[in-house]
Amino acid sequence: MALSGSVYADDVTEMAELKQEVKELREITQTLIDETSDLKTGFNYTTVDVTKSHSGLGAAASKVYYSKSPLSIGGYGEMYYAHTANETGADTSKVDVYRFVPYIGYKFTDNIILNAEIEFEHGGAGKDAEGDGYAIIEFMYLDFLFNKNANIRVGNMLLPMGLINQRHEPTLFTTVQRPSTEKNLIPSTWHESGVMVYGDIVENLSYKLGGFTALDLSMGAGEGDKWLRNSRIGSFGNTQREDLGLGVVARVDYTGINGLLVGVSTYLDTDLSMFDLHLDYNVDAFRAYGVYTQTNRQNTPVGEPEKAKGGYINLGYDILSFTSLSEKMPLFVQYENVAAQDEIAGGSSVDAIETTTLGLNYFPHEQVVLKADYAMKKEDGGKDSDIFSLSMGFIF
Numbered sequence: 001m002a003l004s005g006s007v008y009a010d011d012v013t014e015m016a017e018l019k020q021e022v023k024e025l026r027e028i029t030q031t032l033i034d035e036t037s038d039l040k041t042g043f044n045y046t047t048v049d050v051t052k053s054h055s056g057l058g059a060a061a062s063k064v065y066y067s068k069s070p071l072s073i074g075g076y077g078e079m080y081y082a083h084t085a086n087e088t089g090a091d092t093s094k095v096d097v098y099r100f101v102p103y104i105g106y107k108f109t110d111n112i113i114l115n116a117e118i119e120f121e122h123g124g125a126g127k128d129a130e131g132d133g134y135a136i137i138e139f140m141y142l143d144f145l146f147n148k149n150a151n152i153r154v155g156n157m158l159l160p161m162g163l164i165n166q167r168h169e170p171t172l173f174t175t176v177q178r179p180s181t182e183k184n185l186i187p188s189t190w191h192e193s194g195v196m197v198y199g200d201i202v203e204n205l206s207y208k209l210g211g212f213t214a215l216d217l218s219m220g221a222g223e224g225d226k227w228l229r230n231s232r233i234g235s236f237g238n239t240q241r242e243d244l245g246l247g248v249v250a251r252v253d254y255t256g257i258n259g260l261l262v263g264v265s266t267y268l269d270t271d272l273s274m275f276d277l278h279l280d281y282n283v284d285a286f287r288a289y290g291v292y293t294q295t296n297r298q299n300t301p302v303g304e305p306e307k308a309k310g311g312y313i314n315l316g317y318d319i320l321s322f323t324s325l326s327e328k329m330p331l332f333v334q335y336e337n338v339a340a341q342d343e344i345a346g347g348s349s350v351d352a353i354e355t356t357t358l359g360l361n362y363f364p365h366e367q368v369v370l371k372a373d374y375a376m377k378k379e380d381g382g383k384d385s386d387i388f389s390l391s392m393g394f395i396f
Contacts, residue, residue, distance in 0.1 A: 064105025170393025214245030285321035308339035
């Protein structure tokens with residue numbers, strides 16, 4: 001009897017210990033559930049809505065404005081292969097991890113918003129990096145949102161010129177490479193430090209007006225077709241100068257017809273004036289977009305370009321629109337004519353470069369694109385070339 005009583009007492013003790021352990025496990029489980037719930041409440045990841053754009057930005061760059069969480073993370077990336085057949089000289093081939101670009105946004109309030117873009121280009125940069133790789137802050141600004149008619153943006157931002165400078169995510173243009181018009185004439189990606197006011201004048205008519213650090217044309221001296229591109233100050237810390245010039249940008253866009261964006265932009269500083277006309281028409285399976293731009297320079301040193309002009313038109317049609325498939329496959333043709341040195345002070349002009357590009361895109365998902373194109377470039381001096389390119393791109 002004494003032995004059985006001892007065994008019973010041991011069983012009771014073990015049962016009590018098990019109940020206590022179960023209670024503690026339940027408390028731990030409930031704590032984890034509560035913490036998980038808090039995390040879900042505090043951070044709801046917002047996916048990209050490709051139909052949305054804030055103030056002309058691409059869908060991924062606009063994420064923070066539509067995010068359910070204070071913190072927003074997005075981005076885009078692209079890489080390509082290109083084979084160039086030259087009229088004279090050896091053919092060349094290239095593979096480039098072209099861009100990986102995270103967007104980081106934060107809402108201090110619904111009316112005070114931070115938005116930033118960090119770009120790693122050509123594989124990035126580091127102590128042992130080779131080639132042209134680099135990392136850069138491509139924009140970092142604060143938006144103060146008041147109402148639909150007037151908002152203020154302060155910081156380093158994309159200048160509202162052309163089409164692609166503000167909307168350069170790879171799903172938004174069909175060619176593997178950005179058009180030369182919007183690389184060398186409107187030097188995309190063109191970002192400067194300054195202040196901008198923007199909003200709607202009336203319904204379907206928007207404006208942007210800002211003052212920014214001006215192009216430094218001394219940086220583009222002797223750079224040939226890249227004289228405008230290499231004059232950008234951007235976000236680098238090399239802005240200490242005797243005279244940090246002021247550039248003024250103004251833009252007006254009309255969107256009152258379904259699928260149509262049409263507008264004009266202008267840039268002015270003490271050394272030059274630039275304007276562009278831009279159009280993007282996208283309805284059902286058809287899309288047409290293009291830009292014409294011209295730059296005139298004042299007091300140009302002898303031997304330097306004093307006028308640049310050029311433009312392109314791109315026409316595309318989604319051939320899968322005839323099927324029930326959710327994917328898209330637009331075929332396109334693009335014609336471009338660029339005279340980056342249309343007039344040279346005290347000298348003759350350099351002839352324009354004409355490029356005709358045929359290609360297709362395949363969208364297995366609205367945020368993912370595979371591209372192929374064939375560009376036929378005609379250039380004086382026996383420099384004609386044909387370029388076959390493949391690329392992949394994505395936004396998130």
